[in-house]
Amino acid sequence: MKLIATYLIGLIxxxxxLISGMANxxxxxxxxxxxxxxxxxxxxxxxxxxxxxxxxYKLVFGRAAPIFERDxxxxxxxxxxxxxxxxxILFGVGWGIVGFCPGGALPALGTGRWEVFAFxxxxxxxxxxxxxxQSAAARRAQQAT
Amino acid sequence: xxxxxxxxxxxxxGGILIGVASTLxxxxxxxxxxxxxxLVGLIQPATxxxxxxxxxxxxxxxxxxxxxxxxxxEMPAIEVPISTAALVIGGLIVGVGVSFGSGCASGHxxxxxxxxxxxxxxxxxxxxxxxxxxVYVIRHVIGG
Numbered sequence: 001m002k003l004i005a006t007y008l009i010g011l012i013x014x015x016x017x018l019i020s021g022m023a024n025x026x027x028x029x030x031x032x033x034x035x036x037x038x039x040x041x042x043x044x045x046x047x048x049x050x051x052x053x054x055x056x057y058k059l060v061f062g063r064a065a066p067i068f069e070r071d072x073x074x075x076x077x078x079x080x081x082x083x084x085x086x087x088x089i090l091f092g093v094g095w096g097i098v099g100f101c102p103g104g105a106l107p108a109l110g111t112g113r114w115e116v117f118a119f120x121x122x123x124x125x126x127x128x129x130x131x132x133x134q135s136a137a138a139r140r141a142q143q144a145t
Numbered sequence: 146x147x148x149x150x151x152x153x154x155x156x157x158x159g160g161i162l163i164g165v166a167s168t169l170x171x172x173x174x175x176x177x178x179x180x181x182x183x184l185v186g187l188i189q190p191a192t193x194x195x196x197x198x199x200x201x202x203x204x205x206x207x208x209x210x211x212x213x214x215x216x217x218x219e220m221p222a223i224e225v226p227i228s229t230a231a232l233v234i235g236g237l238i239v240g241v242g243v244s245f246g247s248g249c250a251s252g253h254x255x256x257x258x259x260x261x262x263x264x265x266x267x268x269x270x271x272x273x274x275x276x277x278x279x280v281y282v283i284r285h286v287i288g289g
Contacts, residue, residue: 007208014209075257130244
């Protein structure tokens with residue numbers, strides 16, 4: 001039951017991403033190209049998603065707990081630090097190069113297009129590389145103390 | 146460069162569906178709909194239970210194109226106006242960036258912003274600014 005519900009939620013998300021244009025790099029890159037072939041569509045994607053989620057969360061957080069779990073699992077780290085800023089700059093640069101973001105690419109895998117698989121493979125390689133750097137840095141910090 | 150048409154209705158409807166899905170995931174599992182977190186959890190799952198819901202969510206996402214095709218009669222447009230080298234290099238940079246930045250457009254830009262999380266607001270403004278700057282440099286400084 002829980003997994004069927006989760007599957008359907010993924011499907012709603014995927015259809016939303018696909019019809020919104022977030023899975024189309026040409027459209028995403030044109031959104032960022034204000035000085036050229038500008039396509040403002042993405043304002044409506046982000047705006048529509050944000051307002052709906054804002055109102056939806058307000059309703060959901062009125063409950064003591066989610067339906068299938070005992071607690072809400074919310075990210076608790078409140079610090080604004082160098083990794084957050086540096087990582088976000090890198091993500092923005094990469095998004096500006098390819099026009100795919102993780103949320104745009106995952107549903108697009110279902111089209112079977114090789115470009116989406118190439119991007120996703122590189123994305124996963126980048127995540128694994130970052131994890132390796134992070135754990136090496138953590139080890140070094142541990143040895144230093 | 147490929148010109149794309151302004152699609153207010155489709156984009157707004159798509160955005161609302163993304164918001165509905167994000168709300169439903171919080172309502173049912175109490176989880177944030179972040180593509181980065183879902184992917185990281187699939188690569189390095191903490192428990193098998195943790196793996197299962199992420200796999201179900203991804204399976205739903207990947208079925209999206211088939212449903213769009215069934216309803217509309219055509220596959221959603223995916224136009225890639227860049228070289229394969231740029232696709233792979235950009236993908237790597239995105240992967241490293243979302244790992245250190247702990248999130249992307251769905252996690253920070255939608256779910257985190259909707260919770261008014263200061264971290265997510267800062268992250269979203271930062272990556273959006275970096276994307277605008279990158280496209281400007283690529284298309285109008287280098288390519289101009």
